[in-house]
Amino acid sequence: MLERFLVPKEDQILVDSDSMTAATKEIFMKMGLSEEDSQLSAEVLMVSDLRGCESHGVSNMLPIYVERYGEGSRDLGINPKPNFKITRETPTTANIDGDDGLGLHVLPKAMEIAIEKAEKYGSGSVAVHNSRHIGMLAYHSMMALEHDMIGLTMTAGNSLSSVPTHGAEKRFATNPWAYAIPADKEPPFVFDIATTQVAGNKLSLAKRVGAKMDPAWITDAEGNPVLNEVDLPDNREDYMMLPFGGTRENGSHKGYGYAAVAEVFCDILSGMGAGFLMPPNTYGEMGHFVQAIKIDGFIDADKFKKDMDDFLRGLAETPPVEGQDRVVYAGLPEHEETQIRLENGIPYHYKVIDWFDNIKAELNLNFELKKL
Amino acid sequence: MLERFLVPKEDQILVDSDSMTAATKEIFMKMGLSEEDSQLSAEVLMVSDLRGCESHGVSNMLPIYVERYGEGSRDLGINPKPNFKITRETPTTANIDGDDGLGLHVLPKAMEIAIEKAEKYGSGSVAVHNSRHIGMLAYHSMMALEHDMIGLTMTAGNSLSSVPTHGAEKRFATNPWAYAIPADKEPPFVFDIATTQVAGNKLSLAKRVGAKMDPAWITDAEGNPVLNEVDLPDNREDYMMLPFGGTRENGSHKGYGYAAVAEVFCDILSGMGAGFLMPPNTYGEMGHFVQAIKIDGFIDADKFKKDMDDFLRGLAETPPVEGQDRVVYAGLPEHEETQIRLENGIPYHYKVIDWFDNIKAELNLNFELKKL
Secondary structure (H helix, E strand, C coil), X not given: CCHHHCCCHHHEEEEXXXXXXXXXXXXXXXXXXXXXXXXHHHHHHHHHHHCCCHHHCHHHHHHHHHHHHHCCCCCCCCCCCCCCEEEEECCCEEEEEEEEECHHHHHHHHHHHHHHHHHHHCEEEEEEEEECCCCCHHHHHHCCHHHCEEEEEEEEXXXXXXXXXXXXXCCECCCCEEEEECCCCCCCEEEEECCECCCHXXXXXXXXXXXXXXXXXXXXXXXXXXXXXXXXXXXXXXXEECECCCCCCCCHHHHHHHHHHHHHHHXXXXXXXXXXXXXXXXXXXXXXXXXXXXXXXXXXXXXXXXXXXXXXXXXXXXXXXXXXXXXXXXXXXXXHHHHHHHHHCEEEEHHHHHHHHHHHHHHCCCCCCCEC | CCHHHCCCHHXXXXXXXXXXXXXXXXXXXXXXXXXXXXXXXXXXXXXXXXXXXXXXXXXXHHHHHHHHHHCCCCCXXXXXXXXXXXXXXXXXXXXXXXXXXXXXXXXXXXXXXXXXXXXXXXEEEEEEEXXXXXXXXXXXXXXXXXXXXXXXXXXXXXXXXXXXCCECCCCECCCCEEEEEXXXXXXXXXXXXXXXXXXXXXXXXXXXXXXXXXXXXXXXXXXXXXXXXXXXXXXXXXXXECECCCXXXXXXXXXXXXXXXXHHHHHHCCCCCCHHHCCCCCCCCEEEEEEEEEHHHCCCHXXXXXXXXXXXXXXXXXXXXXXXXXXXXXXXXXXXXXXHHHHHCEEEEHHHHHHHHHHHXXXXXXXXXXXX
C-alpha cells in the first residue's frame, strides 16, 4: 500500500489481533449470524488487517456491515442467516445462490466447493449470485494454497463507481481480482488488486488520513480525468473512478477490460446480469467467482513450488532503480507486515477504536480490546 | 490501436486478404510445415491483420519466423514438424510438449483439447511448454466462442523486455493475456493485451511509422521510467519496457502482477521454470496456457448471450466525455475493422510488400498478391 494511506503515527492505537477478532465475532453474532459464520467473518477481516490491507479490515467495513444488517430488510440489507443453495452444477462448475448473505462467510464455502472439484477433476470454478461484500479477496484465493492449488477470486456488483475509457457515466464497481499461488519456502505470491486506479475503500481511508488523489486517479463530475493532485471531493456526485491506467494513452483500456471480464464472470455468468443494468433497488447486490486449479494436474507440485521459490526470490533480488530500497513481489510485503502486526498489534486510527467503544455500549457487548 | 501506430496513408498498399493468406501459406510450406499447419498458421496471422492488429500479422512476424526456421537448428530455431505430445493429463487439465514448434499452429491444438475437456466436464485448462510465438492471442481465445465457452490465452517466455516495478533489470517478456466471451447479436467481447505499457511488436511498428513513445512507456538504460515523450532508442540496450501503469503511483504493480501470473501459468506450471532463469541459449522459448469454460455449466448459454448483448450494447452506448466520439468495448473496433478490410483489402506498408516480393524471388515461390 502507498505510504499516504497509512494511519499517521500520532493517531495510532495498537491493538492485539486476537482481542480484535473476538470483538468482531461478538458484533457479528449480535447481528444474527451463527457462531461459525461470525468466527469466519471476523477471521476474514482480521487477515486483512494483519496483512496491512486496512482498507478491507474492520475500520472501513465493519461499520457498513452493521448498518446494513441493522436495516433488517432483505431488499436493502444483508441476510444474517442465508440459505446457501447450488442452482446448477457440473463436475467442475457450480452456480450458487448466496441468498443475500455477506460474502465474507458465503464465499469461503464456494471456494471449498471449487477446491473439492479441483481435487477430483483438476480444476473447479464456482460463481455466486445474490451475495454481498466479500472483504479482502486474497483471503478466499489463499484458501487454495494449502491444497497445492492456484486460487482466483473476482467480485463485481451494482454499487457503481467507475467509468469505462472515454465514458462519462459509471458502468462498474471496482471489480477486483486476486490470485494466490503457492511456493515452498518463500512467502506465497498473492496478488489482489482493484481494476480501478485505487481500491474503493482506499478513498475513504485517504479521506480519514488526509491523503491526496494522484493525477488520473479520479474524474471530474463530467468524466474527464483529473490530471493534477487534488483532495477527494466531499460529494460523491463530484467525481468518478478511473480504470487502472487512468488515461487511454497510459492504458486505461486495460483496467476497463479486466473490469469487464470480472463483470462477466461474477454477474452475468452467475445469472444476475450486468451490474449497471440491475434494478436500482438491489442495493449492494454482488456476484462473485472463484476458481481453484490443481498444480499436480500439470506437473509435480514439489517441482512447481521449488521453481516458484526461485522465481519469487529472483524477483525480490532484482537490483532496484536508484532511490528505491528493493523490488518486492505481490504478497511479500503483506507477509512481512503480518509477522510484525502479530507481534506488535495492529495500528488502528483512534476514531476506529472510538467506534468499537460506542458500538459496545450501544449493543450491550462484553468484548475487551487489548491495547498494546 | 492508437492512431500513431497506423501505416500513414501515403505509404499504404491495399492487398486482398485471400491472396495474402495464400502467399503466407506458401511461405510456411517452404519452411517445411505440413500443408495443414501452414494453412492454420497463415490464418492466425491473417485474422490478426484483418482485425487491425498488424503488430501481430505478417508485417512484423513473418520475416522473424522465416529467419528462425532458416537457422535450421532446434536450439536456436523453430521446429517445422514438431512432435506434439501430452506429458500429463487429468479430466480437465493437460500439459503439452510443443517440441519447439511455432505456437501459431501448436496452440490451436492445445485449445481444442481444452474445449473437448470443457465440453465433457465444464472446464478445461492446458499448459504448453517448449513452444514458440503464438501470434495474436485473441485467435486462440476466440476458438471457444462458437462452442458457447469463454476462452483465455496467456503466453510468456525468455525473450525478456520488461522490468518489475522499481526494478533495474528485465524479468519478463510482454506476457500478454486474451479473453474471448461470446454474445448473441453483438460482436463478441475480445480483450487482448500485453502486460507491458505497449505490446512488444508495437515498438518496431512505431519505429517504422515514426511514432513517439508516450511518457512512462519505457525506461532509460538504468531502469528509470522516462517521463517525457521520446523516440524509441536505436539500441535495444538503451531502454526497457515498463509494466502497464508505468509508474508505481499510477499502478505499475498491477501490470507487474498480471505479468507474473502469466509467467506462472505459462512457464512454471508447464515445467519450464521462470523465463528469466532459463538457460540463455534457449532462444525464443515460450510457454503458453489456454483455458475454456463452458457457460452452460453455470447458466443457460442463451440467457448468458442475451445478457452479454445488453451489457456490450450498454457499454457502447455510454455517453462519451467531451472531445470523444464514443465509448467502445474490447473487440468492437476490431470487429468493425474486419468488415472494412475484408471488403477494401488490408493496408500494408510498402516495405512489407517489398519483403514479399524479395522472399518470392529468393525462395522461388509462385504466389501473386492481389493489390486493390
